[in-house]
């Protein structure tokens with residue numbers, strides 16, 4: 001059998017491991033922060049109608065500039081943004097890849113603050129960009145001073161921030177983003193995949209965009225919009241950033257079907273987002289109830305909760321899996337992460353955890 005190491009693969013990819021969140025068929029899939037609520041049927045019908053229309057002209061390449069989609073996304077984001085400020089790709093993962101293809105790459109570096117989204121260093125590696133991990137403050141926070149110190153020490157070409165942070169759920173103050181921006185001549189990238197789950201009075205990094213042409217804020221339809229299977233991520237930035245990404249994107253990277261589905265879904269944004277408050281309520285319920293079961297949940301502004309105090313994360317993970325619940329071991333000692341789903345999913349998760357006894361023993 002041929003092994004990977006037998007192939008003439010790039011030296012810098014030897015020995016690396018791919019993204020590997022388990023994909024198992026379980027009743028309670030609470031491991032990759034999807035929206036566990038299905039798309040409302042009337043909206044699904046509208047999407048299917050748009051898809052049917054798009055299929056009829058699928059003999060032609062799609063709109064390479066996905067103009068209608070960019071207009072819809074700009075309208076959804078608000079903040080005075082126009083279609084020129086918006087760029088989209090197949091998931092925010094592809095947004096990040098294009099960003100690193102244009103602004104990172106061999107000889108360039110990306111500064112990040114682990115624990116954070118596990119794909120950030122993996123996409124950095126895939127694009128030949130050097131990944132530099134920097135320390136967070138206590139409780140997974142990043143103060144302006146901490147961000148500036150790391151930037152001054154490492155002089156990266158890109159700074160990656162995640163707000164709220166995955167896997168910890170931690171909020172990121174706008175002051176930290178602004179200070180990071182002022183401390184670098186490079187790109188400051190804020191991954192806002194979970195922005196819709198933030199408290200309503202918490203401002204988005206989008207508010208910082210005016211006058212900051214090197215600031216890039218990404219979003220996704222995978223989480224709040226319950227659209228993970230469609231693969232639609234997007235960013236807002238100065239229009240020149242989109243021009244940079246036009247140099248590296250593959251022509252027609254967004255299929256006609258993806259564009260049609262996303263435009264149709266965005267026309268139903270209020271229905272698609274109707275479950276966000278319910279999900280946030282389940283998240284808050286888990287944070288409130290986990291201490292009584294002997295765990296220490298971290299405050300979360302996203303659709304998941306990281307909890308400490310797990311005696312043996314592997315054993316607890318397996319014990320829950322035996323009850324058809326899949327959660328996530330993110331590699332933080334004595335901690336596990338669970339996605340906030342429906343009330344019924346949350347009930348069952350908490351019940352099963354309670355049955356395992358304090359600390360999951």
Ligand code: PMP
Nearest residue numbers: 091092093117166193220222233
């Ligand atoms: N950013 C963060 C912080 C994430 O947690 C995820 C998904 N887990 C993504 C980006 C990627 O999302 P997608 O590619 O589905 O848009």
